[in-house]
Amino acid sequence: MKPLHSWNRLPRITPDTVQALSAPSLPDQATLPFCIYGNGRSYGDVCLSDQGTLLHTRTLDRFIHFDRHQGILRCQSGVTLEEILQLIVPHGWFLPSTPGTRYATVGGCLANDVHGKNHHEAGSFGHHVTAFELIKSDGEALVCSPDDNHEYFYATIGGLGLTGLISWVEIQLMSIQNSWMWVEAQRFGNLDEFWYLNEKAEQNWPYTVAWIDCLARNNARGRGILLTGQHAASQPQLPRYRELPLTVPVTPPFSLINNLSLRSFNNVYYRQPLKAQGSLCHYSPYFYPLDAIQNWNRIYGHKGFYQYQCVLPPAVAPEATSELLKAIAASGQGSFLAVLKTFGQKPSRGLLSFPRPGATLALDFPNRGERTLKLFETLDAIVMAAEGALYPAKDARMPAELFRAGYPDWEKFCNFVDPAFSSHFWRRMTA
Amino acid sequence: MNTLNRVVIFGATSSIAEQTARQLVQQGASVYCIGRNPERLATVIADLKTRAGNSQIIDGISADLTRTDKHESLIATANDSLGGLDAALIAHGSLPEQQKCEQDITLTLQEFDTNALSVISLLTLLANRFEKQQRGVIATISSVAGDRGRQSNYIYGAAKGMVSLFMQGLRNRLHKHNVSVVTIKPGFVDTPMTKGFDKSGFLWAQPDKVARGIIRSMQKGKGEVYLPGFWQLIMLIIRSIPESIFKRLSL
Numbered sequence: 038m039k040p041l042h043s044w045n046r047l048p049r050i051t052p053d054t055v056q057a058l059s060a061p062s063l064p065d066q067a068t069l070p071f072c073i074y075g076n077g078r079s080y081g082d083v084c085l086s087d088q089g090t091l092l093h094t095r096t097l098d099r100f101i102h103f104d105r106h107q108g109i110l111r112c113q114s115g116v117t118l119e120e121i122l123q124l125i126v127p128h129g130w131f132l133p134s135t136p137g138t139r140y141a142t143v144g145g146c147l148a149n150d151v152h153g154k155n156h157h158e159a160g161s162f163g164h165h166v167t168a169f170e171l172i173k174s175d176g177e178a179l180v181c182s183p184d185d186n187h188e189y190f191y192a193t194i195g196g197l198g199l200t201g202l203i204s205w206v207e208i209q210l211m212s213i214q215n216s217w218m219w220v221e222a223q224r225f226g227n228l229d230e231f232w233y234l235n236e237k238a239e240q241n242w243p244y245t246v247a248w249i250d251c252l253a254r255n256n257a258r259g260r261g262i263l264l265t266g267q268h269a270a271s272q273p274q275l276p277r278y279r280e281l282p283l284t285v286p287v288t289p290p291f292s293l294i295n296n297l298s299l300r301s302f303n304n305v306y307y308r309q310p311l312k313a314q315g316s317l318c319h320y321s322p323y324f325y326p327l328d329a330i331q332n333w334n335r336i337y338g339h340k341g342f343y344q345y346q347c348v349l350p351p352a353v354a355p356e357a358t359s360e361l362l363k364a365i366a367a368s369g370q371g372s373f374l375a376v377l378k379t380f381g382q383k384p385s386r387g388l389l390s391f392p393r394p395g396a397t398l399a400l401d402f403p404n405r406g407e408r409t410l411k412l413f414e415t416l417d418a419i420v421m422a423a424e425g426a427l428y429p430a431k432d433a434r435m436p437a438e439l440f441r442a443g444y445p446d447w448e449k450f451c452n453f454v455d456p457a458f459s460s461h462f463w464r465r466m467t468a
Numbered sequence: 469m470n471t472l473n474r475v476v477i478f479g480a481t482s483s484i485a486e487q488t489a490r491q492l493v494q495q496g497a498s499v500y501c502i503g504r505n506p507e508r509l510a511t512v513i514a515d516l517k518t519r520a521g522n523s524q525i526i527d528g529i530s531a532d533l534t535r536t537d538k539h540e541s542l543i544a545t546a547n548d549s550l551g552g553l554d555a556a557l558i559a560h561g562s563l564p565e566q567q568k569c570e571q572d573i574t575l576t577l578q579e580f581d582t583n584a585l586s587v588i589s590l591l592t593l594l595a596n597r598f599e600k601q602q603r604g605v606i607a608t609i610s611s612v613a614g615d616r617g618r619q620s621n622y623i624y625g626a627a628k629g630m631v632s633l634f635m636q637g638l639r640n641r642l643h644k645h646n647v648s649v650v651t652i653k654p655g656f657v658d659t660p661m662t663k664g665f666d667k668s669g670f671l672w673a674q675p676d677k678v679a680r681g682i683i684r685s686m687q688k689g690k691g692e693v694y695l696p697g698f699w700q701l702i703m704l705i706i707r708s709i710p711e712s713i714f715k716r717l718s719l
Contacts, residue, residue, distance in 0.1 A: 057660070060507075060508065099511050099512065099514070099515035100514070100518035101511070101514050101515070101518070102514065102518060103518045113511075124519065
């Protein structure tokens with residue numbers, strides 16, 4: 038067997054056996070436990086396992102029904118968001134919540150209860166799921182919704198694929214006028230300015246997110262650009278849009294992201310001229326800028342990279358964010374991909390959902406071994422003290438104590454874990 | 469260019485056929501699907517219906533294609549459902565377990581039923597129908613395995629070889645009647661049929677890419693097509709090895 042990894046290329050784990058599901062059912066004769074692997078777009082080991090049978094669900098890629106008037110779509114769990122968008126956008130519908138890649142499967146979005154730039158208004162992916170089917174290892178197939186099998190409904194949203202095989206998902210879509218976004222960008226010189234601008238922006242814009250220069254220090258700590266957007270109103274004339282196919286063809290032996298390249302890049306990016314009056318942008322580069330570059334994960338080289346995403350409660354968010362950025366800038370590590378966003382008040386549905394009121398900071402770090410892990414220990418201490426949490430979908434190394442502190446319902450969740458299901462992540466957290 | 473607005477697909481639940489059907493529907497075609505497993509066929513049809521526009525007809529029926537006595541009525545039903553036929557794609561088949569077949573003549577003959585005789589029955593009926601209407605495309609998924617007999621899968625190879633040879637004659641006969649007869653010879657394709665093979669390496673192709681090649685070949689009315697194209701070169705070399713040497717190889 039070849040070792041498998043997810044999007045950040047680590048950890049690399051050699052599965053015992055691998056099977057692609059040709060039908061929405063669990064195989065009869067297979068070594069246990071099962072672990073579900075969708076399209077491998079998470080950043081860690083929630084979809085990996087060195088034991089039992091790894092089940093590929095990308096082959097479950099059929100649509101089941103699309104109500105074009107009500108905007109209700111039902112499809113198998115291995116369908117990607119890209120395939121959904123290709124179907125629904127021409128009919129005036131859009132995903133009500135979407136992560137930063139359209140290559141994730143709909144089953145993966147449900148199992149990780151992913152969120153998007155509109156969390157402060159729309160909540161997370163799970164809020165828009167009207168029903169799904171869960172196939173358990175005892176042969177039972179449960180149709181779950183807030184009304185039916187509701188305990189499994191709330192356990193499976195954000196349930197990391199551990200409650201059984203999600204065979205299909207039904208979601209309520211949102212209507213749009215066209216495939217374009219109206220976007221504005223504002224520069225902010227430090228974190229204080231961010232909090233001020235962000236609060237105003239959240240009242241006026243459905244989508245907000247900020248890019249942060251993670252290496253800026255002292256008075257400029259947390260400087261960046263706030264990007265706000267909304268779906269464009271109907272327009273008499275729309276620009277043309279063509280996607281240029283770009284790709285990173287090979288994996289370089291070392292990371293192309295280092296302190297020098299990053300510092301110069303961030304300086305230039307921060308100073309880019311911004312269109313103060315706003316502009317139209319196609320949904321594709323707006324929501325999925327990195328999807329335009331195939332295999333962009335290769336720029337971090339053979340060793341791969343870590344993503345560190347935490348959420349910090351509102352009361353301590355400004356202070357804790359500042360401490361995190363201070364520690365990162367001092368370490369000289371980090372990457373261009375540093376994102377800050379505030380979550381809304383809507384309580385997440387899942388027992389293990391990551392989104393909760395507060396601020397979420399996400400950063401990529403090239404894997405420099407001990408040095409990087411050492412930095413994470415410092416960051417963990419800040420998150421722990423702030424009573425925050427890390428995001429399982431983007432984790433390859435968090436200590437079990439931090440997980441248990443951040444997800445107090447984890448023991449209740451254990452009652453809903455299918456005994457035939459597990460993952461490398463889950464064994465790390467519960468061993 | 470041949471039009472592919474109304475297409476009947478035999479073996480529509482096979483990965484290559486399903487991907488071809490999706491792409492045809494994407495291009496606005498109406499499609500009639502015939503497959504063996506009713507449940508799988510229903511999911512394929514529901515998927516195609518979801519992708520199709522209001523004016524496109526998507527329908528189908530489950531059938532055991534080794535029952536050649538039902539073929540005429542199946543084709544007639546497809547024709548009536550779509551309001552005529554522009555093209556047919558024959559994609560059903562199975563990959564026999566060579567070693568079991570070597571010891572079991574019943575199994576061997578069953579494989580010939582599935583992979584060769586049922587195909588020849590369909591080809592005959594479709595050929596006569598398209599000859600009468602003086603246009604149409606008949607495409608069949610044969611295999612590179614049909615180009616030369618090898619010890620590791622000569623039952624499958626012989627069945628596919630029979631189909632390829634039959635189609636050569638049919639192509640010759642129907643050329644003057646404006647009917648394209650397209651033999652598709654895929655190499656290694658990553659589908660459930662090839663479950664259990666190590667699929668790393670450049671020789672393995674994805675079914676959606678093969679499907680694109682099938683549609684292009686049907687539109688252009690090509691004769692014999694290797695998909696992906698580099699298999700033409702590989703098979704040229706394999707075919708040109710003298711039998712006196714070939715019999716000593718372990719292929």
